[in-house]
Amino acid sequence: MNLGKTKILVVVESIDINANSASKGRVALIQNLHKAGYDLKVYHYSRKTISLEGISCVLIQEQKWNLVYLLSKFQVRFRMLTGININATIEKFFGFSLTFFNDCKSIKKALEKEVSFEPDWVLTLSYASSFRSHKALLDLPKWHSKWLAYVHDPYPMHSYPRPYDWVEPGHQFKRNFFLKIVRSSQYLLYPSQLLSEWMQSYYPGQKNEGIVVPHQISEQAINKVEVQTVLSPSDFIILHAGNMMSARNPLALIQAFEQFLDQFPEAKSHAKLYFIGAPSCYDLPIKEKQKIMPQLFLSDGYIPFKEVLAMQEQASVNVILEALGPISPFLPGKFAHCIQTQNSILLLGPFYSESKRLLGEDYKYWSPINDTKLIQKHITDLYQLWLKNNKQIIMRRDDLLYYLSSDYLKKTIDNLKNKE
Incomplete structure (x- = not known):
């Protein structure tokens, strides 16, 4: 660990608070980490420039004109012309959409260029049912010992409780993907105690118990x-x-x-x-x-x-x-x-x-x-x-009010040092 102020590199798909509830929650967490006194650098894939007061934010650019990108655009054009969506078939054979693979590649390439910020922790934040930032970190083993993988919902869909559960195309690929996250990350973070216990029943043998980091009160x-x-x-x-x-x-x-x-x-x-x-x-x-x-x-x-x-x-x-x-x-x-x-x-x-x-x-x-x-x-x-x-x-x-505050958040993150 670095001496002095704890540095956290945050990798998040979106910090657009008007995108959906997931983005609102992720932004509140980032803001409270900043309020708690951590030195942050945020890489985000929001598709537009967004600033957070007092926080260094880097917009990740989509990688274009590679084979996966061109195939994903061809798929979109094919759907528009024919009305046929072949995404389920693609996921059945590969586990994820072509867009997912290109987005993960874009995030990974942006992170590979980071050389000046030496983080104590690397925090990946999920977005709806997408874990693109997590997939990018899987391919960057140099940060696995510092990896805090935030999981805000069960994954994949067959792990949800009734009535939400269903077996989606490529579900075994998705389960294997999450098993890699469990094995590679240093800590898994969950917004709730029940979710932590629920996911441990699906993925036993996690090397560290789940850390509960609840959704935050965003005073800003x-x-x-x-x-x-x-x-x-x-x-x-x-x-x-x-x-x-x-x-x-x-x-x-x-x-x-x-x-x-x-x-x-x-x-x-x-x-x-x-x-x-x-x-x-x-x-x-x-x-x-x-x-x-x-x-x-x-x-x-x-x-x-x-x-x-x-x-x-x-x-x-x-x-x-x-x-x-x-x-x-x-x-x-x-x-x-x-x-x-x-x-x-x-x-x-x-x-x-x-x-x-x-x-x-x-x-x-x-x-x-x-x-x-x-x-x-x-x-x-x-x-x-x-x-x-x-x-x-x-x-x-x-x-x-305390449990959802930056003070309790700081206590939780600081305690991770004692577990090392």
Whole structure:
């Protein structure tokens, strides 16, 4: 290890916070590493120049005019002309898409040019279901002894819990790829304790136990929110922010809210239920319900990240909606944002979930996603508390504020030295 300030080379696919929830989480982590006092250099493949205050950022250029690049572009053109997508066939035989291979090659080539920054750690950050930065590091063994491989979701898809699991084309190639990451990296980092345990059941014999680095509260993002929103401070607002996907069914929540309004007709003038985020398969039933329930709101597509943060701050209750299944080992990216607001959380998901583990076994406002009666009770209790407390519901969780902070992050990273 170098003497003095710890140096961390970060390799990440995107630091565009408006790209998806994964990018938001990765940027928050990078910002908190900087706040914790580490000397960072960030290589990113965002496809556009992006700067992070006080942090050296290097945009990785895509390698073009090589055979893999030309074949990938031919595949795209072929799909456009014929409507036939042969990617599944390619992945069946090679494990990954042609674009994946070229992107990994581009990242590797950029890293090979780095000679002036001598890192103590090399941190690779995953993006959605892609591990391009990890593949690039696999081909750079000089850094394996310093490699912190961050894994934010199970991998590959057949390792997911129900109902997300499915066997994708080339799954054995993908599993072998992840086994190489397990064997080559110095430490595997996970955002949740349950995910660490879940992945160790699929990949036993990891040379070091998984290190838990939760999604971070990004104070920079919170402090810079200056967006005026339509939310009224005099309204009782239940807000779900983020992609629902097919497995995150909101219909029981909507039904429970409708029954709550029937029970408390005086609340119809000021109680509202918001769903904001990208379009989902539930847009049509929600729009149908809006015709008879004007208290139900659905955003018109994507809303910029800073505006979403502002709305979460202004909401009375923030909803975390998880799938109906036996376990949810994921820590949702929005969890840190919801804790930061210090507003109550309505948690709808499995009994065994990382969110529930952190909030505590005795957390009041938890329900299975499909238990309409219990969800209605929680909404009623929260509404009465809101009335009692002068239209405010404060949830002070100093323990979680610390757990998601740069101070706890620094403690975790510094402790890695003691494990050497």
